[in-house]
Amino acid sequence: MTRLWDVGADNQPHVDGDVVTKAGQARPTLADVAKRAGVSGSTASIAFSGVGSISEATRSRVLRAADELRYFGPDPRARSLRQGRSGIVGVVLEDRVLHSFRDPMTIAVLDGISQELDAEHGGMLLLTSTGVGESTIQSAVFDAAVFLGCSPHLRRSIEVMRQRNIPMVAIEGQPFDGVLSVALDNREASARLAAHLHGLGHRAVATVTLPMDARRELLELDASVVAGATTAVSIDRLAGAREVYPALGGFVAANSSSDEGYAAGLRVLGAGGGSGRPTAIMAQSDLLAVGVIRAAESLGLRVPADLTVVGFDGARIEGLSDHDLTTMVQPATEKGRAAGRAVTELLAGEHPPDVAFTCDLHIGTTSGPPHR
Amino acid sequence: MTRLWDVGADNQPHVDGDVVTKAGQARPTLADVAKRAGVSGSTASIAFSGVGSISEATRSRVLRAADELRYFGPDPRARSLRQGRSGIVGVVLEDRVLHSFRDPMTIAVLDGISQELDAEHGGMLLLTSTGVGESTIQSAVFDAAVFLGCSPHLRRSIEVMRQRNIPMVAIEGQPFDGVLSVALDNREASARLAAHLHGLGHRAVATVTLPMDARRELLELDASVVAGATTAVSIDRLAGAREVYPALGGFVAANSSSDEGYAAGLRVLGAGGGSGRPTAIMAQSDLLAVGVIRAAESLGLRVPADLTVVGFDGARIEGLSDHDLTTMVQPATEKGRAAGRAVTELLAGEHPPDVAFTCDLHIGTTSGPPHR
DNA sequence: CTGTTAGCGCCTTCAC
DNA sequence: GTGAAGGCGCTAACAG
Numbered sequence: 001m002t003r004l005w006d007v008g009a010d011n012q013p014h015v016d017g018d019v020v021t022k023a024g025q026a027r028p029t030l031a032d033v034a035k036r037a038g039v040s041g042s043t044a045s046i047a048f049s050g051v052g053s054i055s056e057a058t059r060s061r062v063l064r065a066a067d068e069l070r071y072f073g074p075d076p077r078a079r080s081l082r083q084g085r086s087g088i089v090g091v092v093l094e095d096r097v098l099h100s101f102r103d104p105m106t107i108a109v110l111d112g113i114s115q116e117l118d119a120e121h122g123g124m125l126l127l128t129s130t131g132v133g134e135s136t137i138q139s140a141v142f143d144a145a146v147f148l149g150c151s152p153h154l155r156r157s158i159e160v161m162r163q164r165n166i167p168m169v170a171i172e173g174q175p176f177d178g179v180l181s182v183a184l185d186n187r188e189a190s191a192r193l194a195a196h197l198h199g200l201g202h203r204a205v206a207t208v209t210l211p212m213d214a215r216r217e218l219l220e221l222d223a224s225v226v227a228g229a230t231t232a233v234s235i236d237r238l239a240g241a242r243e244v245y246p247a248l249g250g251f252v253a254a255n256s257s258s259d260e261g262y263a264a265g266l267r268v269l270g271a272g273g274g275s276g277r278p279t280a281i282m283a284q285s286d287l288l289a290v291g292v293i294r295a296a297e298s299l300g301l302r303v304p305a306d307l308t309v310v311g312f313d314g315a316r317i318e319g320l321s322d323h324d325l326t327t328m329v330q331p332a333t334e335k336g337r338a339a340g341r342a343v344t345e346l347l348a349g350e351h352p353p354d355v356a357f358t359c360d361l362h363i364g365t366t367s368g369p370p371h372r
Numbered sequence: 373m374t375r376l377w378d379v380g381a382d383n384q385p386h387v388d389g390d391v392v393t394k395a396g397q398a399r400p401t402l403a404d405v406a407k408r409a410g411v412s413g414s415t416a417s418i419a420f421s422g423v424g425s426i427s428e429a430t431r432s433r434v435l436r437a438a439d440e441l442r443y444f445g446p447d448p449r450a451r452s453l454r455q456g457r458s459g460i461v462g463v464v465l466e467d468r469v470l471h472s473f474r475d476p477m478t479i480a481v482l483d484g485i486s487q488e489l490d491a492e493h494g495g496m497l498l499l500t501s502t503g504v505g506e507s508t509i510q511s512a513v514f515d516a517a518v519f520l521g522c523s524p525h526l527r528r529s530i531e532v533m534r535q536r537n538i539p540m541v542a543i544e545g546q547p548f549d550g551v552l553s554v555a556l557d558n559r560e561a562s563a564r565l566a567a568h569l570h571g572l573g574h575r576a577v578a579t580v581t582l583p584m585d586a587r588r589e590l591l592e593l594d595a596s597v598v599a600g601a602t603t604a605v606s607i608d609r610l611a612g613a614r615e616v617y618p619a620l621g622g623f624v625a626a627n628s629s630s631d632e633g634y635a636a637g638l639r640v641l642g643a644g645g646g647s648g649r650p651t652a653i654m655a656q657s658d659l660l661a662v663g664v665i666r667a668a669e670s671l672g673l674r675v676p677a678d679l680t681v682v683g684f685d686g687a688r689i690e691g692l693s694d695h696d697l698t699t700m701v702q703p704a705t706e707k708g709r710a711a712g713r714a715v716t717e718l719l720a721g722e723h724p725p726d727v728a729f730t731c732d733l734h735i736g737t738t739s740g741p742p743h744r
Numbered sequence: 745c746t747g748t749t750a751g752c753g754c755c756t757t758c759a760c
Numbered sequence: 761g762t763g764a765a766g767g768c769g770c771t772a773a774c775a776g
Contacts, residue, residue, distance in 0.1 A: 027535060027536055027537060029752095029753055030754065031753075031754090039763085041753095041754080041755085041763085041764090042755070042756075042763065042764080042765095043761085043762055043763070045754070045755055046761095046762090049755080051756095052756095052761090053761065054761070055761060055762090058761080058762080070535050071535075072510065072531075072532045072535055073510060073511065074511075074753075074754065075453075075753055075754075076511050076512060077452045077453045077456070077513055077752085077753080077754095078453050078753035078754045078755090078768095079511075079753080079755080080449045080513055081447075081449045081450050081453045081752085081754075081768055081769070082753075082754045082755050082756085083754085083755075083768085084449070086449060087508070087511070087512065088497065088512070088513065090495075096483070096486070097482060097486040098479070098480075098482075098483035098486075101479040101482065101483065107470070107473040110469060110470075110473065111468070111469050111470035114468070114469040114498075121508070122497075122508050122513065123462075123497045123498055123499045124469075124497070124498045125460065125494075125495045125496070125498075126486075126495055126496045126497075126498065127495045136459070136495055138444065138445060139448050139451075139459070139494065140448060140459065140494040141448040141449055141452055141458050141460065159444075160444040163399060164399060164444070164447075165399060401768095401769055402769065402770065402771095403769075403770090411746075411747085412746070412747045412748075413747090413748095413769095413771085414746080414747065414749095414770095414771070414772085415745085415746055418745095418746090418771090421771080423771090423772095424772095427746090430745080430746080446769075446771090447768090447770075449769080449770095450752095450768070450769035450770045450771090451770060451771080453752055453753070453754090453768090454751090454769075454770045454772085455752085455770085455771075455772095456752075
């Protein structure tokens with residue numbers, strides 16, 4: 001009974017014309033299932049989608065046929081064309097994936113979004129706005145977009161999506177027409193934080209800011225950098241601080257990390273040397289602040305006795321520092337959830353309003369009266 | 373020359389029958405563009421895709437027509453149905469997004485994947501294998517899947533994808549038929565690390581492991597936990613350590629974090645009390661190890677004088693600890709890149725081989741001879 | 745170089 | 761409760 005040619009027929013392609021691909025391994029379609037079950041395509045469709053009425057008998061007949069053909073359900077691509085929906089939510093990151101993931105605030109936001117999407121959506125599609133990504137953002141399959149603190153690279157992409165009726169939500173971006181905004185009071189909060197320092201008596205203050213533009217290098221904060229800045233968050237936080245300290249100077253970090261904070265901190269504290277040294281440093285993120293503290297301590301300065309350091313975010317960086325950082329606590333996860341909810345509502349055809357969150361001042365142990 | 377009715381025609385929907393929706397705000401299709409440019413649909417398609425030859429004249433005529441209609445390019449959904457490709461790579465996480473993102477190894481892997489995909493793919497779609505996600509993994513649009521250290525929840529999903537001809541890559545999962553494997557020598561590396569401790573003279577050793585199953589709670593490591601374990605990485609690392617210390621006991625952490633390590637460390641060091649206390653603790657991740665060290669120090673133990681602590685991963689946790697952790701360094705980003713490359717090749721119809729990586733022992737300052 | 749012809753796989757009217 | 765069409769928007773073959 002060992003029929004070699006039969007084995008061949010199972011394992012090798014036939015050679016009679018286009019039957020090759022058709023009869024070979026081609027995946028069965030709903031039509032195949034319908035035919036085998038002896039029902040029409042529409043009936044079979046109902047058996048799977050559950051929409052519409054169908055007798056239990058036919059239903060199970062269809063499912064059995066599907067099982068026999070090893071058909072596991074409708075093709076998502078066809079389904080998404082027909083329904084005009086893919087269930088996918090695009091999340092547009094400003095940066096390379098790695099940079100974004102290194103930032104606890106971004107992660108918290110992503111988590112918030114995913115919490116609200118879990119229900120019936122098809123997942124989060126990560127996209128980047130820089131470089132090559134620009135083309136993929138125009139050709140990728142998704143139903144709604146969330147921008148995470150994005151620069152205005154996107155102007156054109158936004159136009160494309162608007163035209164495609166793809167609802168958009170921007171978290172802390174500059175406002176765009178037709179883009180729902182989830183905002184944070186960066187400027188006001190930063191001003192409040194500066195006021196706190198001013199109230200303590202600080203007059204010589206410096207700052208370490210988040211990146212201001214696409215460049216990712218440690219720079220001195222001068223007028224030209226500010227003039228060319230594109231990142232709304234950094235701009236706003238700086239503007240708030242300058243409401244209190246109009247001449248506030250310092251350095252622009254290459255990214256939001258403790259190591260960058262350390263490097264920037266050394267520059268800030270080294271630069272002036274002796275009497276030119278600031279009595280307080282405002283870092284635009286907690287990670288930066290932690291680095292600044294490390295830099296200060298490595299120079300033999302005690303915090304807050306010799307130097308006050310404040311951050312921004314309320315990142316609760318576990319184990320990263322023995323200090324309790326004075327900072328503005330922002331509701332990061334909540335921002336994400338608000339965005340997720342907004343997406344859901346927009347996709348349902350509703351018209352949710354913009355959302356604005358505020359920060360809370362947390363006074364820890366890293367700020368105190370100036371020493372000198 | 374101000375013709376009101378003309379303005380109306382531009383901005384308001386017509387009212388002649390079903391023309392309303394057609395002419396109103398419905399997004400134009402390639403067919404509309406073709407008609408307006410006076411060419412056929414296929415020609416218009418070529419003008420956009422660049423595939424095939426077309427005269428510069430027609431091409432620009434088509435593009436102009438598109439511009440006038442505010443048509444920005446083919447609908448990704450239709451395109452993906454027609455071509456059988458969406459360009460999307462699905463990344464299946466084991467856990468809730470937040471947990472995954474908190475783990476530096478996962479992030480490094482994701483970054484590695486994205487590095488190799490940037491070229492022409494449409495982005496990474498994040499999916500989860502647990503709970504509701506199971507259904508979305510079956511209905512989401514993507515061309516290839518990467519599993520990140522996944523439990524066998526997936527058996528059925530894998531079958532579905534296999535049937536759909538969706539290539540799959542598993543990073544540190546147990547091997548599945550037809551799933552390309554990107555492996556790490558967890559067991560051997562763990563054994564080598566244990567041998568290092570044994571060589572130093574340690575005989576009383578305990579461990580803090582990564583989660584063993586879907587439960588996320590701090591548990592004592594007993595036979596029943598091991599018997600019900602589903603997470604390959606944890607199982608392998610434990611097995612390797614037990615090659616050297618067959619009776620190795622300890623605790624199972626709820627997740628890979630320094631805080632969990634701290635909690636587990638307290639249990640381990642508290643449990644025995646006095647003479648029952650181990651002289652060395654093997655943590656299954658660097659984050660856990662850092663927490664264990666914190667726990668030890670909070671009990672007044674010095675590392676490594678009173679207690680040796682080793683980790684696993686080589687996470688280079690910035691600023692998190694003053695110690696230089698003794699650990700097994702794994703090439704996390706490389707694993708991701710290998711997976712990304714494998715995906716690319718699989719989608720190109722090639723048959724890349726499995727990949728296996730090995731860890732390097734890094735001897736830092738947290739391991740030394742036993743004290744007693 | 746351009747047009748014609750067929751679907752990709754599904755779902756949603758509409759009749760029956 | 762079920763079946764028969766038609767089309768979502770696009771592109772790959774093939775003709776001309």
